[in-house]
Amino acid sequence: MSDSERSPLFLPVIYVGGLVFGFGLALSGMAKPEIVLDFLQFEDFGLLFVMGGAAVVTGITFAVATRYLDRAPLTASAYTRRVKSFDRNVLIGGAIFGVGWGVSGICPGAAYASVGIGNYPILWAIAGMFAGAYVQGYARSSDTKSTESTSDAPAN
Template identity: 40%
Template sequence: MKRIVVSGLIGALFGLGIAISGMANPAKVLNFFDVAGQWDPSLLLVMGGALATTAFGYRLVFASRSRPLLDARFHLPSNRQIDGRLIGGAALFGIGWGLSGFCPGAAIPAIGFGGVPVLVFIGAMMAGIALARSLDGLSRKQLKAF
């Protein structure tokens, strides 16, 4: 139960940060990509702040703890390989972000502001996740058959 409460609080804090920074507004994100027009560098500042906070947090936590407070171990990615799936996923993420102005981290808090574009994005994101899982399952089954 503690994990659920702490996870909810962390998610709420993240959503509050997204809302305060204006990143739930797709126009703000799209203006960042419009370097020849109404360029808005605030996304760069938000990303830089997030990167600095994360780097400091990781150093602090991993230097002082052998395991997290509410779990038996840290769950870190084990795959360090850059492959076609990673590059393709990153490219699709970037294209979707550039076209819609939403990324999953900003779209979920933006549901609270309402609006059809947010709901369309969330629906498309869920369909994309389901499709990717389906295709991944098919490719893994094919690999196992040989």
Template identity: 65%
Template sequence: MSADRHPLFKPLVFAGGIVFGFGLGFSHMARPEVVLNFLQFEDLGLPFVMFGAAIVSGVAFALLPRIRDAAPLTGDPYERRLKPFDRNVLVGGAVFGVGWGLSGICPGAAYASLGTGNVTILWALAGMFLGAYVQGYWRSRAADTAPAPSGAD
């Protein structure tokens, strides 16, 4: 992250969050029961919202690098960052899916759900923060106890 960001960077990120939260609330995706109904194949509105967002994002990601060389507010060049498809992605995705299926809550929608008056969502948010903390602690402990690579390889 660059320290010399455009002065409108944070206000525009905030505005983007407002638009995102309004969209989640407007489409009822901030309601856990809607997500749970989707997971039980009773309400298929969620895929339409997700695909609509993916289409808009896909068009933006495809066109912007052709129009400009760098992001307008940061000056950072457009580039692809590839994450390897490894065991951590599979296990993390599976654990995320189990949590999503049990609660009907996705992190972005959880914050938006607070805006719709769902105060009990704080329990889910506390669980997400605790789970993320435990995972980070576990990973840092595993990194500390991992054997140092030898020069013989």
């Protein structure tokens, strides 16, 4: 879908959603890596309640929206289910994400919120996330190009 087909409210609503998300993370204390690390060490289960509360609100919203609306309000896209296969990349990527989360005590959303509460050294972790995503994207595109070039080769 092109930008011209979206509602003019799309970007402002995305921005407001990000503000609410960041405010909620900061208010709940989940923007502090030490709180997340305490959760990962089974010392503080506040993160479980924050994630659970978010999951319940999101689940209810999607259940109601998909029942009463045939299209997303801002993009006018039909509600569809994105089916992702559970493959090797999901397992490996999840494990790598988990190691990064455990080592740093942050995940992407909380990292940005952490900057908002004055934790500027977290910018190093954010830079690392961008670098890791870039390297993975580069590796995948290189792999795709090499696969395409070998499939284009004439068969003997």
